[in-house]
Amino acid sequence: MSIDLYGLSRVVGEKGVLPQRAKQLDPSLPCRESELLIDVESLNIDAASFKQIKGEVGGDAKRIGERIQEIVRERGKMQNPVTGSGGMLIGRVKELGARHPARELLKVGDRIATLVSLTLTPLVIEEVKAVHADIDRVDIRGHAILFASGIYAKLPTDMPDTLALAALDVCGAPALVARHVRPGMTVAVLGAGKSGALCLAQARRKLESRGKLLALDVSQGALDLLSGIGLCDVALKVDATQGVDVMEAVSQATDGQLCDLVVNCASVGNTEMATILSVKDGGTAIFFSMATSFTAAALGAEGVGKDVTMVVGNGYVPGHAALTLDLLRTEPQLLQLFGTRYV
Amino acid sequence: MSIDLYGLSRVVGEKGVLPQRAKQLDPSLPCRESELLIDVESLNIDAASFKQIKGEVGGDAKRIGERIQEIVRERGKMQNPVTGSGGMLIGRVKELGARHPARELLKVGDRIATLVSLTLTPLVIEEVKAVHADIDRVDIRGHAILFASGIYAKLPTDMPDTLALAALDVCGAPALVARHVRPGMTVAVLGAGKSGALCLAQARRKLESRGKLLALDVSQGALDLLSGIGLCDVALKVDATQGVDVMEAVSQATDGQLCDLVVNCASVGNTEMATILSVKDGGTAIFFSMATSFTAAALGAEGVGKDVTMVVGNGYVPGHAALTLDLLRTEPQLLQLFGTRYV
Ligand SMILES: NC(=O)c1ccc[n+]([C@@H]2O[C@H](COP(=O)([O-])OP(=O)(O)OC[C@H]3O[C@@H](n4cnc5c(N)ncnc54)[C@H](OP(=O)(O)O)[C@@H]3O)[C@@H](O)[C@H]2O)c1
Ligand SMILES: NC(=O)c1ccc[n+]([C@@H]2O[C@H](COP(=O)([O-])OP(=O)(O)OC[C@H]3O[C@@H](n4cnc5c(N)ncnc54)[C@H](OP(=O)(O)O)[C@@H]3O)[C@@H](O)[C@H]2O)c1
Structure with a gap:
């Protein structure tokens, strides 16, 4: 049987709709055989989205974090309902599904960045640890799911994250x-x-x-x-x-x-x-x-x-x-x- | 010296702007060395444009013709100011500039259709002869200018104009x-x-x-x-x-x-x-x-x-x-x- 390449089985209530266009995703565990589970460190929120949230709730870091948690709780993904945009995330591989294509390339514990948008990434935020409003970044505790078709990059150890992310963004x-x-x-x-x-x-x-x-x-x-x-x-x-x-x-x-x-x-x-x-x-x-x-x-x-x-x-x-x-x-x-x- | 490939010298009052984006073109004679002069038979007005004009002036054929004449008098081209769109035209070659690239391919009297939009074609309407509201066509007496870069097709003699135009539209x-x-x-x-x-x-x-x-x-x-x-x-x-x-x-x-x-x-x-x-x-x-x-x-x-x-x-x-x-x-x-x- 063919695997669920595009995460269609994670879409809630809309048959035949791709995760990016879906209103809501199901980010629940366990990780499925075609998926990769990520222990998330931080979210890099899209600039337009972060600005909109800041404008909506005021500059307060705590309230920005709460608004982001709220969106993710409702949608199962970080897709700003106003701007429609997402961002990317950094984290460590927590589990590799038996039929995920990266099975031979990654191992548990590897630090990766997702190169697909947060708008199609199932996500659960358990705790917001810090909001870095100057660089549109939010440190969290939680998990995310990458589909078999989802692209990612192993983060290099010989350059700062911020530099690697800036380059990977346009790679x-x-x-x-x-x-x-x-x-x-x-x-x-x-x-x-x-x-x-x-x-x-x-x-x-x-x-x-x-x-x-x-x-x-x-x-x-x-x-x-x-x-x-x-x-x-x-x-x-x-x-x-x-x-x-x-x-x-x-x-x-x-x-x-x-x-x-x-x-x-x-x-x-x-x-x-x-x-x-x-x-x-x-x-x-x-x-x-x-x-x-x-x-x-x-x-x-x-x-x-x-x-x-x-x-x-x-x-x-x-x-x-x-x-x-x-x-x-x-x-x-x-x-x-x-x-x-x-x- | 290089020729005026794109008709920049026909743009009125806006330096460095291409004819398509220009507010007004100068359609005056004589035909210049890089141009081709056309004795126009009919204009095929873009469907969206024709519909807008019909809505604006009512269904009356005479008033549709007048509105088209007015636009062309003001702009030196048939570009609907509301929809921004043009159409194409049919006519006969009247004169070939000394440095026009079609000089060896066409001769005076050949029937051609322009395959570039009327939105970039200098045009003068001397008389509206008939308005065919059912097929968005207007028969006129007047002249148009095709630039050296302007694409055209010789109309075939072995099939009806309407059929050839339908195919050329998407060729x-x-x-x-x-x-x-x-x-x-x-x-x-x-x-x-x-x-x-x-x-x-x-x-x-x-x-x-x-x-x-x-x-x-x-x-x-x-x-x-x-x-x-x-x-x-x-x-x-x-x-x-x-x-x-x-x-x-x-x-x-x-x-x-x-x-x-x-x-x-x-x-x-x-x-x-x-x-x-x-x-x-x-x-x-x-x-x-x-x-x-x-x-x-x-x-x-x-x-x-x-x-x-x-x-x-x-x-x-x-x-x-x-x-x-x-x-x-x-x-x-x-x-x-x-x-x-x-x-
Ligand atoms: N599809 C893809 O995979 C992909 C990959 C890479 C990039 N992109 C897209 O490509 C675009 C550029 O990205 P980027 O990260 O390279 O942006 P960037 O670092 O801001 O670079 C854009 C450059 O364009 C210059 N610029 C602005 N207005 C200009 C004008 N009128 N004439 C000439 N240059 C002008 C800017 O100059 P100033 O700094 O002086 O304004 C700047 O140097 C973005 O839309 C990005 O999303 C897409
Ligand atoms: N850039 C170029 O050089 C160039 C060249 C040629 C064409 N085009 C463009 O290509 C497009 C098509 O042109 P055309 O003259 O071929 O138009 P057309 O004759 O109207 O053909 C369009 C076809 O698409 C079908 N269609 C409509 N909705 C659909 C859907 N949801 N799923 C599947 N099929 C659907 C239509 O079916 P129904 O008849 O049942 O609605 C129709 O058979 C236009 O936008 C045109 O401007 C561009």
């Missing part, structure tokens, strides 16, 4: 970039923030010193930091919402050739045209920005008659966590940048 | 599918309507009698029509908004293997999970449905830990018009289906 981006870059390509990364820096580092590695690497951002400071540690060949200060300006800057920097691959890691909306116009005919664009509009991309490419393959950035690529942590370990300057900027 | 879909299908694949098309039928026909051709072709739709009628003319190996009646149900049906029809490629041609929202869950690990999903949500796709794949390449359906693929008309010509039963169902 799908460099891993997908690794699949698309070939030596000799011209590659541009739009938005030189956290995921942009990792994408540049990964692209540089895959280019094997051939081709050209462009970093584009609205912030000169961000560009200077990346140029300073050699993460790009060309840094262009542009506003990604201005499609034509970006195209002209990229065209000039590439002798009119434009790019084989453009990776969109911007944190604002309205950047589809800048991305599409900077790709050469036959090239590829990968959109990671969560502010990407599907119709703006589809109709935009058609409107300018551009033959571009447009890829939706999938947050999951097999091996993405290991690839990203390895990137940081082998690029000391990138690691340092992360440590000072994103922790 | 990007089968052309993109042609790039992704290899013999032996298992391919599913979700939504067996107009574009779905073309995608199935194109996929069947590329499979070269190896592999498996699945058609999925909520309407048994649509499925029966397609099965009846042999456009699929398996027809599954499913509701694409029910991700888990679809996955189970596809799993059963493929002996648990799922699909190498799933093409989403559904006309409703909330079908991202059905698409993603029906793809096997390492496979591909192409989203054509304009109701696709970028975040639902990106977060959905991550949430279920699925290694799927997700492609945004680009309405432009070189040669898409010719490929689609050829598909109809060489599949008499498909042509007949189109003639009875979509004209």
Whole structure:
């Protein structure tokens, strides 16, 4: 018999609904054969969710903790009913179901972070131990359940949790970039923030010193930091919402050739045209920005008659966590940048 | 010097803005060197736009025509200020700029349809000759300008305009599918309507009698029509908004293997999970449905830990018009289906 890959059996009262969309999950013990049981240390609440709760109950740490407990008691998962968002968690493996795929990879006691959202993770909070309102973190005593399809990462022992979590949060981006870059390509990364820096580092590695690497951002400071540690060949200060300006800057920097691959890691909306116009005919664009509009991309490419393959950035690529942590370990300057900027 | 590929010089008063987003275009003559001038016969107004105008002015044909003339006089293009949408047009080539890329492919007098939206096409209406309110069409006397990047199709003489336009409207879909299908694949098309039928026909051709072709739709009628003319190996009646149900049906029809490629041609929202869950690990999903949500796709794949390449359906693929008309010509039963169902 096939296993319950997606945790459908944990959904309360809605047949055929996936845990993420379910109103309520059943987080009760025991752990089932396709599941992994986690002894939870702390929850990293999604920023938008934490802000909403703070606004609702006032800044008081105790009341924030109580509101979170209330939500989890009602829903069996930490999904903010207003923002709809979740977060991730850290804990130790407590039990491995007989048919869970990580059975050979993890052992009881291993410290892991879940890389799937808390919005689909069955959770019980027995006690809130501390609320760290400055970093949206809540330390708890309790348990959570990871389904067979649920992705996770073993936490490294050679770097601080906060640093590892910051990188793991966006680890799908460099891993997908690794699949698309070939030596000799011209590659541009739009938005030189956290995921942009990792994408540049990964692209540089895959280019094997051939081709050209462009970093584009609205912030000169961000560009200077990346140029300073050699993460790009060309840094262009542009506003990604201005499609034509970006195209002209990229065209000039590439002798009119434009790019084989453009990776969109911007944190604002309205950047589809800048991305599409900077790709050469036959090239590829990968959109990671969560502010990407599907119709703006589809109709935009058609409107300018551009033959571009447009890829939706999938947050999951097999091996993405290991690839990203390895990137940081082998690029000391990138690691340092992360440590000072994103922790 | 490089030519004005995107018609930036036709935008009035907003530097660096593309014609589609511009408030106003300058449609004045003469035709410039990078442009193509069209003697317009008729405008096919976008359905949502036509409906809005009808509602605004009442059903009267004369007043609908006047309102359209007013919009075009103000904006220099037919972009409905409420819906934001345009449509397409039919006309004859009147003049070819010295540096327009179609110079060797078209000649004065050729009948063409523009495949870029009226929202980016400079237009002058001298006279409204007739309003066909039942098919959202307006016959006019006037001229329009196509930029060097603007896509178009020569209208075939061996089929009715309405039939050719219905197919050209979605011609990007089968052309993109042609790039992704290899013999032996298992391919599913979700939504067996107009574009779905073309995608199935194109996929069947590329499979070269190896592999498996699945058609999925909520309407048994649509499925029966397609099965009846042999456009699929398996027809599954499913509701694409029910991700888990679809996955189970596809799993059963493929002996648990799922699909190498799933093409989403559904006309409703909330079908991202059905698409993603029906793809096997390492496979591909192409989203054509304009109701696709970028975040639902990106977060959905991550949430279920699925290694799927997700492609945004680009309405432009070189040669898409010719490929689609050829598909109809060489599949008499498909042509007949189109003639009875979509004209
Ligand atoms: N699907 C996935 O797997 C995946 C993976 C990684 C990232 N993402 C998404 O990608 C986006 C970026 O994430 P991140 O963590 O890298 O964010 P980030 O660290 O905030 O970086 C975003 C960068 O974009 C820059 N930016 C803002 N406005 C701009 C503009 N108008 N033109 C050019 N650059 C501009 C920012 O500059 P300032 O700092 O000056 O504002 C910043 O450097 C988010 O939406 C994230 O959710 C998705
Ligand atoms: N980006 C591009 O280049 C491109 C190209 C082609 C198409 N498209 C887009 O693709 C979409 C489909 O276009 P179309 O012209 O093929 O539309 P269509 O002819 O209306 O076909 C849509 C099909 O989806 C079916 N459907 C509706 N609800 C469903 C559900 N819940 N589950 C399963 N099937 C369902 C419809 O069945 P009923 O008839 O019973 O409702 C119909 O057969 C549109 O959004 C279109 O804009 C985009």
